Amino acid sequence: MSEIIYAYGEFFDRKLHPGSLEILTPLRDIASALNKKVALLILSSSLEEVKNCEDIERADCDEVHLVVHESLHHVRDDLYGRVLAQIIRQKNPFGVFFPATHQGSSLAPRVAGELQVGLCAHVNGFTLKEGNLYMLRPTYGDNIIAELYSKSRPIMATLSLGAFSIREGKRAPRVVMIDLPKDFNWESKIRVRRAIKVKREPNRLSIAKVVVAGGLGLKTKENFQKLFELASLLEGEVGATRPVCHAGWVDEGRMIGVSGVSVRPKLYIGFGISGSIQHTVGIENSEFIVAVNIDKEAPLVKIANVALIADAGKVLDTLIKKLSRSSQSEL
Amino acid sequence: MEKIIVCVKAVPDLRSVKVDPETHTLRRDSADLLLNPHDAPAIELAMRLKERLGVEVVVLTMGPPNASSVLRRVYSLGADRLILLSDRAFAGSDTLATSKVLAKALEKLSPFSLVLMGLKSIDGETAQVPPETAVLLGIPSVTNVRNISVENGVFILERVTDYGIEELEVAPPLVVSVTTKLDYIRPPSLKRLLKEREVEVTIWNAETLRLSQEEVGLRGSPTQVASVFEKTISSKGEIWEGPPEELSERLIELLRQKGFLKS
Ligand SMILES: Cc1cc2nc3c(=O)[nH]c(=O)nc-3n(C[C@H](O)[C@H](O)[C@H](O)COP(=O)(O)OP(=O)(O)OC[C@H]3O[C@@H](n4cnc5c(N)ncnc54)[C@H](O)[C@@H]3O)c2cc1C
Numbered sequence: 400m401s402e403i404i405y406a407y408g409e410f411f412d413r414k415l416h417p418g419s420l421e422i423l424t425p426l427r428d429i430a431s432a433l434n435k436k437v438a439l440l441i442l443s444s445s446l447e448e449v450k451n452c453e454d455i456e457r458a459d460c461d462e463v464h465l466v467v468h469e470s471l472h473h474v475r476d477d478l479y480g481r482v483l484a485q486i487i488r489q490k491n492p493f494g495v496f497f498p499a500t501h502q503g504s505s506l507a508p509r510v511a512g513e514l515q516v517g518l519c520a521h522v523n524g525f526t527l528k529e530g531n532l533y534m535l536r537p538t539y540g541d542n543i544i545a546e547l548y549s550k551s552r553p554i555m556a557t558l559s560l561g562a563f564s565i566r567e568g569k570r571a572p573r574v575v576m577i578d579l580p581k582d583f584n585w586e587s588k589i590r591v592r593r594a595i596k597v598k599r600e601p602n603r604l605s606i607a608k609v610v611v612a613g614g615l616g617l618k619t620k621e622n623f624q625k626l627f628e629l630a631s632l633l634e635g636e637v638g639a640t641r642p643v644c645h646a647g648w649v650d651e652g653r654m655i656g657v658s659g660v661s662v663r664p665k666l667y668i669g670f671g672i673s674g675s676i677q678h679t680v681g682i683e684n685s686e687f688i689v690a691v692n693i694d695k696e697a698p699l700v701k702i703a704n705v706a707l708i709a710d711a712g713k714v715l716d717t718l719i720k721k722l723s724r725s726s727q728s729e730l
Numbered sequence: 731m732e733k734i735i736v737c738v739k740a741v742p743d744l745r746s747v748k749v750d751p752e753t754h755t756l757r758r759d760s761a762d763l764l765l766n767p768h769d770a771p772a773i774e775l776a777m778r779l780k781e782r783l784g785v786e787v788v789v790l791t792m793g794p795p796n797a798s799s800v801l802r803r804v805y806s807l808g809a810d811r812l813i814l815l816s817d818r819a820f821a822g823s824d825t826l827a828t829s830k831v832l833a834k835a836l837e838k839l840s841p842f843s844l845v846l847m848g849l850k851s852i853d854g855e856t857a858q859v860p861p862e863t864a865v866l867l868g869i870p871s872v873t874n875v876r877n878i879s880v881e882n883g884v885f886i887l888e889r890v891t892d893y894g895i896e897e898l899e900v901a902p903p904l905v906v907s908v909t910t911k912l913d914y915i916r917p918p919s920l921k922r923l924l925k926e927r928e929v930e931v932t933i934w935n936a937e938t939l940r941l942s943q944e945e946v947g948l949r950g951s952p953t954q955v956a957s958v959f960e961k962t963i964s965s966k967g968e969i970w971e972g973p974p975e976e977l978s979e980r981l982i983e984l985l986r987q988k989g990f991l992k993s
Pocket residue numbers: 613614615616617639640641642643654655656657658659670671672673674675676677678691692693694697709710711712852853854855
């Protein structure tokens with residue numbers, strides 16, 4: 400029987416992508432129910448980089464499988480895909496899962512295509528029935544979840560970012576070095592001329608304690624911009640729905656939901672957001688939900704702990720006015 | 731340089747589309763179809779390369795017969811040849827089955843130097859089809875590219891990653907998926923818009939592509955929907971109505987009580 404469940408460990412600059420740590424949480428539960436083990440699969444160009452990495456030591460998995468080769472310095476999709484497929488052929492795992500990062504979403508289909516196996520996307524939950532693994536994903540229709548399975552092995556999927564919270568492992572995982580055949584072709588057709596590291600403002604949305612989000616009901620980009628003011632008054636972060644990102648009101652990195660990130664704040668306030676399931680799967684772990692909407696029947700109004708039936712732009716304006724007044728009076 | 735091929739997807743207009751109450755999939759046959767908005771940047775980059783290299787641009791889509799209207803729209807943006815991959819047997823294809831159909835069509839069209847695709851489709855939103863098609867063809871793929879140029883017969887790509895920007899060099903042929911935003915996207919040409927209805931759309935089916943029924947569509951798709959279920963919402967929340975001023979004050983008071991506000 401195949402006994403390993405792999406999680407792809409996206410490793411860069413001596414750090415694991417948090418997405419790789421998140422996906423270990425459900426995989427660990429599946430592994431214990433099915434009596435299998437979870438391994439984080441990491442490709443790197445230097446053992447030094449991976450050694451003493453705190454993220455790895457604290458990862459909630461049984462093993463870390465490491466492939467180290469100088470050709471792995473840059474992530475070149477053709478080569479990385481081939482290395483991953485080769486390891487999968489060698490180890491015959493039960494499942495292989497990727498965080499839905501840019502890198503994970505680019506590599507997973509190369510591996511699935513090479514092995515000719517199925518690959519699910521946007522998975523944000525699992526169910527086990529009689530030893531069979533089903534993957535959950537929101538689908539079309541009001542509040543509908545689809546339960547998927549894969550006819551092929553290994554089972555493969557990309558998992559939504561933020562859908563699972565990171566759990567720390569009880570003890571450091573065992574590190575296993577993986578050797579590829581002597582005649583393995585390490586060449587890539589892609590040559591990296593330059594890689595410019597960009598220090599992006601880290602998006603703290605998925606770990607924010609307060610999230611103020613806006614949808615089309617805010618009507619204009621100008622109104623949407625005001626969310627940043629409210630967010631700073633509440634020491635929170637700004638989130639958005641997909642159509643708002645597509646309209647160019649805000650960067651896609653702020654999208655909450657199945658195609659964006661999941662959040663788990665103490666307080667979530669949604670301004671002019673209908674609350675379709677593709678969005679609400681990303682907020683269901685919020686402790687307290689406030690909706691501002693003119694439509695009493697909107698799904699978000701029903702989910703909310705408190706719903707304000709009013710114009711979102713006006714409520715936003717008055718909140719900012721009143722809160723900035725009270726914070727000034729503190730000075 | 732050989733020809734450039736752009737793969738576009740005809741996606742249902744979410745305002746017109748109906749959801750099948752049984753399967754909870756989109757009823758694509760009845761829906762108005764639009765060009766996947768994320769494919770517009772791929773078409774734009776193809777046109778920029780066409781201007782510089784003078785190569786032919788072929789546009790390809792797999793979809794229902796009415797997807798031809800979407801292809802004609804791409805003609806107005808500058809496409810030279812339109813090909814529709816359409817067959818009942820293709821219905822229900824997952825990304826692997828879709829990629830197989832596209833790969834077969836691309837093989838039939840080879841030699842080509844470059845295949846351009848959108849980063850993701852707005853209905854499937856998997857971003858899987860470009861790399862999966864590339865690997866089935868045994869060629870490299872680069873995702874999320876925002877700029878392409880050519881030097882000495884080699885493509886120079888600017889790729890956006892989560893960590894920065896990469897400048898890559900790849901010899902043809904390859905598959906590239908393009909970022910969802912570009913600085914500029916040209917409007918359709920008026921002259922071409924007027925000819926849109928007359929242009930020919932070549933149709934290829936499973937037989938033309940030598941694909942068996944087992945390889946494609948629902949049967950050729952390893953990922954399957956086992957069931958769908960409704961998520962129950964317990965609407966236990968309070969509903970407040972009144973003037974915005976008053977509601978805001980009540981909200982601030984509540985947030986204070988709950989400890990979400992400092993004072
Ligand atoms: C494959 C796929 C993936 C998707 N992924 C995501 C995702 O990750 N994230 C996401 O958010 N969406 C996603 N979507 C889109 C999603 O289905 C919804 O279309 C979207 O969430 C709706 O955004 P919205 O609430 O801003 O707009 P709408 O649904 O148009 O809602 C606007 C709301 O504003 C209210 N309103 C109008 N005027 C006012 C006013 N003056 N004051 C207050 N309220 C007002 C309306 O009553 C309405 O409830 C996805 C869709 C698909 C098909």
